Amino acid sequence: MKVSFHGHSIVQIETNGKTILFDPFITGNELTYLKLEDVKPDVIILTHGHGDHIGDTVELAKKNNSLVIAVAELAAYIGWQGVEKTHGMSIGGAYQFDFGKVKLTPAFHGTGLMTEDQQIIYLGMPAGVLFTAEGKTVYHAGDTALYSDMKLIGERHPIDLAFLPIGDNYTMGPEDAAAAAEFLQAKQVVPMHYNTFPPIKQDPHKYADMLKPGIAKVLEPGESIEL
Numbered sequence: 001m002k003v004s005f006h007g008h009s010i011v012q013i014e015t016n017g018k019t020i021l022f023d024p025f026i027t028g029n030e031l032t033y034l035k036l037e038d039v040k041p042d043v044i045i046l047t048h049g050h051g052d053h054i055g056d057t058v059e060l061a062k063k064n065n066s067l068v069i070a071v072a073e074l075a076a077y078i079g080w081q082g083v084e085k086t087h088g089m090s091i092g093g094a095y096q097f098d099f100g101k102v103k104l105t106p107a108f109h110g111t112g113l114m115t116e117d118q119q120i121i122y123l124g125m126p127a128g129v130l131f132t133a134e135g136k137t138v139y140h141a142g143d144t145a146l147y148s149d150m151k152l153i154g155e156r157h158p159i160d161l162a163f164l165p166i167g168d169n170y171t172m173g174p175e176d177a178a179a180a181a182e183f184l185q186a187k188q189v190v191p192m193h194y195n196t197f198p199p200i201k202q203d204p205h206k207y208a209d210m211l212k213p214g215i216a217k218v219l220e221p222g223e224s225i226e227l
Helices: 057-064 072-080 150-156 174-184 204-210
Strands: 002-005 011-015 018-022 043-045 067-071 086-089 094-097 100-106 127-133 136-140 161-165 188-192 224-226
Touching: 011 127, 011 136, 043 057, 057 067, 057 072, 067 072, 072 086, 086 094, 150 174, 161 174, 174 188, 174 204, 188 204
Parallel strands: 018 043, 043 067, 067 086, 136 161, 161 188
Antiparallel strands: 002 011, 002 224, 011 018, 094 100, 100 127, 127 136
């Protein structure tokens, strides 16, 4: 399994002959080197309904006939935009796909799209994602605050690699994300959701120094880990 980080919260997993892309915020993301024309996901997994996570989902899914997986309300919304293949889920639910198992966990955050006419479209509860394939589990926490049930997630789901937000302001900051890493007991932790916008400027290496030696792995956009 090859797992790549592409800036902000974009994570790509290549496994079982499929490419799975999380939160494809490409257009307008100055931290990513991805080009829309080069990205060909078989599956897109969305953690929640904010624009910097939905990103280019609709365009990519239409162009590549991708399956989009998200909480039920967000999956329905994506389907209404003309995406033919969606799979709605809810927090705590799991589903075994042919490319791997997906389970949604809680994430304490906001949700919804803000329209130009000053309306907010509710798009379901935010989620984290446990993705399991080839005997390995990757946890994408989505946008979340620290919460004590992360201990339960770690106890019940041995995690090989966790992506945790550290940006503060909108999500956990470094100190809380360090506590989250301790709760989850992941073998490796990669910081994400930082430096994209001024309010979430952070030094990921300072965060890495807060964790036990050998746990943190700071990935530059485009770098990957083999599991």
